[in-house]
Amino acid sequence: MAANPHARLENWIWILLYGGLLLVILGIATGRIEPFTGWLLAIPGAVAAVVGVVLIYVRSRLKDDKP
Known part of the structure; x- marks a missing residue:
């Protein structure tokens, strides 16, 4: 599993x-x-x-799981 839990989403965005x-x-x-x-x-x-741009917005609204 990737160190960043949102890495898959970021890959799809690009x-x-x-x-x-x-x-x-x-x-x-x-x-x-x-x-x-x-x-x-x-x-x-x-x-x-356009879906990629929308996913950028979605990613910006997600919380990071850092302690």
């Missing part, structure tokens, strides 16, 4: 943020050639990035 932003960028680039495919990439990417 995965969702960077993965979501990457999909948005790929969707924008693809959308110039094939608009439908671009939207199929950009919308889930934007949702993932």
Whole structure:
């Protein structure tokens, strides 16, 4: 088990943020050639990035288990 009990949450935050932003960028680039495919990439990417931002807020509200 990790030393930090919130380490898994922090990992998911960064995965969702960077993965979501990457999909948005790929969707924008693809959308110039094939608009439908671009939207199929950009919308889930934007949702993932927003979930990552919400998880940052959730993480900030959690209490640390330090004595």
